Amino acid sequence: xxxxxxxxxxxxxxxxxxxxxxxxxxxxxxxxxxxxxxxxxxxxxxxxxxxxxxxxxxxxxxxxxxxxxxxxxxxxxxxxxxxxxxxxxxxxxxxxxxxxxxxxxxxxxxxxxxxxxxxxxxxxxxxxxxxxxxxxxxxxxxxxxxxxxxxxxxxxxxxxxxxxxxxxxxxxxxxxxxxxxxxxxxxxxxxxxxxxxxxxxxxxxxxxxxxxxxxxxxxxxxxxxxxxxxxxxxxxxxxxxxxxxxxxxxxxxxxxxxxxxxxxxxxxxxxxxxxxxxxxxxxxxxxxxxxxxxxxxxxxxxxxxxxxxxxxxxxxxxxxxxxxxxxxxxxxxxxxxxxxxxxxxxxxxxxxxxxxxxxxxxxxxxxxxxxxxxxxxxxxxxxxxxxxxxxxxxxxxxxxxxxxxxxxxxxxxxxxxxxxx
Numbered sequence: 464x465x466x467x468x469x470x471x472x473x474x475x476x477x478x479x480x481x482x483x484x485x486x487x488x489x490x491x492x493x494x495x496x497x498x499x500x501x502x503x504x505x506x507x508x509x510x511x512x513x514x515x516x517x518x519x520x521x522x523x524x525x526x527x528x529x530x531x532x533x534x535x536x537x538x539x540x541x542x543x544x545x546x547x548x549x550x551x552x553x554x555x556x557x558x559x560x561x562x563x564x565x566x567x568x569x570x571x572x573x574x575x576x577x578x579x580x581x582x583x584x585x586x587x588x589x590x591x592x593x594x595x596x597x598x599x600x601x602x603x604x605x606x607x608x609x610x611x612x613x614x615x616x617x618x619x620x621x622x623x624x625x626x627x628x629x630x631x632x633x634x635x636x637x638x639x640x641x642x643x644x645x646x647x648x649x650x651x652x653x654x655x656x657x658x659x660x661x662x663x664x665x666x667x668x669x670x671x672x673x674x675x676x677x678x679x680x681x682x683x684x685x686x687x688x689x690x691x692x693x694x695x696x697x698x699x700x701x702x703x704x705x706x707x708x709x710x711x712x713x714x715x716x717x718x719x720x721x722x723x724x725x726x727x728x729x730x731x732x733x734x735x736x737x738x739x740x741x742x743x744x745x746x747x748x749x750x751x752x753x754x755x756x757x758x759x760x761x762x763x764x765x766x767x768x769x770x771x772x773x774x775x776x777x778x779x780x781x782x783x784x785x786x787x788x789x790x791x792x793x794x795x796x797x798x799x800x801x802x803x804x805x806x807x808x809x810x811x812x813x814x815x816x817x818x819x820x821x822x823x824x825x826x827x828x829x830x831x832x833x834x835x836x837x838x839x840x841x842x843x844x845x846x847x848x849x850x851x852x853x854x855x856x857x858x859x860x861x862x863x864x865x866x867x868x869x870x871x872x873x874x875x876x877x878x879x880x881x882x883x884x
Contacts (some may be wrong), residue, residue, distance in 0.1 A: 466557070479670040479708040482847055484705070485707070486645060486707045487705070488611060489692070489703075489704065489707035489708075489711065490710065490711045490714070490715075491619075491620065491623035491624075491627070491688075491691060491711065492539065492619075492623070492684065492687035492691045492692075492708075492711060493535060493539065493684070493708070493711035493712040493714075493715040493716070494623060494626060494627050494715040494817045495622070495623055495626050495658050495683075495687055495709070495776055495779075496535055496680045496683060496684045496687060496715070496776070496821070497630065497715035497716055497718065497719040497771050498626055498629070498630060498633075498719075498769075498771055498772045498776045499677045499679065499680040499683075499776055499777070499780075500528075500531060500675055500677065500680075500719035500720070500723065501630070501633050501634075501637070501719050501722045501723065501769055501773070502576070502579060502580050502583065502677075502769055502770070502777075503579050503582060503583015503584065503586070503587075503743075503766060503769055503770050503773070503820055504576075504579035504580075504583070504663040504721075504820050504823055504827070505671075505675065505723055505726070505769075506637075506669075506726060506743060506769065506820075507579075507583075507670075507743055507763055507817045507820035508552060508667060508670040508820070509671065509723055509726040509727040510726060510727075510729075510734070510740070510743065510746045511667060511670075511730075511732045512664075512667045512671060512727055512801060513726070513727040513729065513730025513731040513732075513734065513819070514730040514734040514735055514737065514740035514746065514749075515667075515696045515734065515735075515740075515787060516649060516660060516662075516664060516667070517577070517731040518647070518651045518654030518728070518731050519651065519654055519658070519660055519664065519822075520654065520664065520667060520668060520671065520727070521651055521654030521655055521724065521727060521728075522654060522655050522656060522657045522658075523668045523672065523722075523766065524671060524675065524720065524723050525724070526657070527672050527674060527675035527676055528716060528719070528723070528724075529862050530722035530868075530869055531654065531675055531676050531677050531716055531719075531720075531859070532712055533589035533860065533864065534676060534681060534835065534864070535680070535681075535684050535697050535712050535716065536708060536712045537838060537839075537842055537853075537861070538591060538624060538680075538681050538682075538683075538684035538685045538688075538838055539684045539687070539688040539711075540684065540688075540695055540705060540708065540842065541685045541838065541841060541842055541848075542684070542685030542686060542687070542688040542689035543689065543692060543694075543696070543701060543704055543705060543708065544705075544847075544849070544851045545686050545694075545703065545841075545847060545848070546694025546695060546801060547685075547689070548660075548682070548685040548686040548689060548696075548783060548787050549681065549682050549686075549787070549837065549838055549841070550569075550682050550685075550686075550783060550784045550786070550787025550788045551786075552785065552787075552837075552841055552847075553565060553788060554787050554789070554790065557788075560838070560878050562789060563788075563789060564786065565788055565833070566698070566789050567790040568786045568830065568833055569678070569682065569788065569830070569834075570751050570784070570785075571826070571830070572679055572783065572826065572827060572830035572833075572834075573679050573780060573781040573784065573802065573828055574802060574805055575776060575823040575826035575830075576677065576679050576773075576777040576780075576823070576827060577646050577774060577778070577803070577805070577806055577821045578805055578806045578809055578819065578820075579773075579782075579819075579820050579823040580603075580769075580770050580773040580774035580777055580806075581600045581604060581770065581803060581810075582596075582770075582809065582810060582820055583601070583743075583769060583770040583773075583804035583820065584599065584602075584603035584652050584767055584769075584770025584771055584774065584817060585599030585600040585603055585806075585869070586599070586600060586601075586743050586744065586816055586818070587763050587764070587766035587767035587769075588603070588767060588771075588774045588818075589600075589744075590744065590747050590763040590766075591760070591763045591764070591767065592772065596762050596810040596811075596813050596816065597807055597810045599810075600803070600806055600807050600810045601803070601807065603770050604671065604773060604774070604799060604800075604803040604806075605801065606771050607771055607774040607778060608795065608796060608799045609684070610622070610771065610772070610775040611775050611778060611779065611795050611799070612623060612795070613625055613704070613711050614775075614779065615795060619687070619690055619691050620691070622634070623691075625648070626644055626761065626772055626775075626776070629768045629769075629771065629772035630715075630719075630772065631785045632764065632765060632768040633722060633765045633768045633769050633772070634718055634721070634722050634765075635721050635761065636761045636763075636764045636765015636766065637672045637726050637729075637762065637765045637766075637767065638721070638722060638725045639724060639758060639761050640729050640733070640750060640758045640761070640762060641725045641728060641729050641732075643754050643755075643758060644728070644729050644732035644733045644754070645731065645733075646728055646731075646732045647731075650731075650781070651731075651781070662878045665871075665874055665878055666825065666878065669825050669828045669871055669872065670822075670828065672828050672831075672871060675723065676764070676828075676835075676868070677827055677831075678831050678834040679775070679777060679780040679781070679784070679825060679827075679829040680780060681835060682780060682782055682784050682787075683776070683779065683780035683784075683830070684784040684833055686787075688704075688708060692704050693813075701851075705851070729750075730746065733749070733750065733753045733754060734746055734749045734750070734753070737749045737753075740744070742815060742816070742817040742818075743816070743820075744816075744817070747759055747762060747763060750762055755811065777802075778795065778798060778799055778802060781798060781802060782798060785798075785812070786836050798870065815824065828843060828850060828868070828871070828872055829872050830863060831868050831872075832869050835864070835865055835868065836865060839853075839861040839862065839865060842856050842861075843861075
């Protein structure tokens with residue numbers, strides 16, 4: 464009798480754990496991509512939005528994160544099904560001049576990304592150790608190069624583990640303070656209703672969108688999934704990989720989205736109306752005054768981890784874009800040096816680092832359609848995707864997302880050129 468009772472207890476859990484364990488071993492690529500969603504540009508945009516407008520723009524983060532889940536899964540799916548990255552597929556379909564032009568706009572986006580990430584890391588080093596901004600930016604660049612060496616010498620999996628560890632540090636650093644903040648949950652719920660309050664909030668919304676749905680990781684995720692899992696899979700294996708990829712994307716972006724919303728709510732609850740909180744440095748001092756030096760130090764550590772991780776991922780994305788579109792590869796040290804220069808120039812120029820971060824995110828927002836439109840078109844191509852082609856409902860949702868992003872960018876450009884922002 465004893466054996467008939469205990470045997471099912473030992474075998475049933477094993478059957479239940481099997482699929483979960485298989486999924487866990489396949490996680491990772493989306494966590495690398497998710498780093499781009501919690502980069503220093505997010506910090507600047509979210510803190511500015513919360514400190515100046517309270518919970519008004521919570522809806523932007525929620526909507527952006529929902530879009531990001533959809534977009535990142537679509538990019539990963541493209542890589543898994545076709546065995547090619549988005550830049551590679553574009554490179555085979557565009558003429559020489561078009562490829563070069565497309566590559567140049569993508570490189571501008573990558574440069575804007577790198578400016579945000581290096582500046583954020585430099586600010587963190589300045590806050591923690593009083594290191595001058597230019598020297599801090601150089602240190603961030605060198606450390607990011609070391610992280611990229613992990614990927615190039617030891618493969619993608621160890622790189623994913625390093626990035627996951629940094630993501631955990633980012634989450635802790637940015638969310639701990641929320642537990643010590645008097646959050647107005649009623650106002651936060653009202654912030655889920657889409658609305659603006661003048662032209663500056665449109666600029667911030669575009670900045671938050673560009674910091675959340677980032678074009679360089681739309682290009683990159685198709686490479687990450689293909690490089691990690693390979694290509695040419697049988698139908699059953701491909702189905703398993705796509706299922707695991709859904710979990711990978713959802714889990715990683717739940718973490719990233721929670722960090723972003725938490726930052727805005729922290730600023731809305733603890734920094735609203737406090738003088739000087741329109742910059743990261745001012746927000747740090749306000750956090751230190753309101754919540755204490757330990758919480759402020761954790762915030763700065765989270766910002767540093769964000770800068771180091773995101774600039775590594777950004778450089779990885781730039782290499783993928785160049786290889787796919789113009790079929791050229793340059794050594795990581797050379798690429799890191801080239802992309803580091805604009806950020807160091809901005810740091811040395813005396814321009815407000817936080818304002819440079821916000822503007823860099825606007826550049827990213829303008830670059831989104833150039834990555835998103837071809838992604839939607841390619842995944843809607845039955846000859847390319849076969850049985851995994853996007854269904855009608857998915858196509859409609861994708862084009863609605865494209866239309867919303869393009870409309871927001873158009874309004875932003877009009878407001879900018881008419882001097883209203």
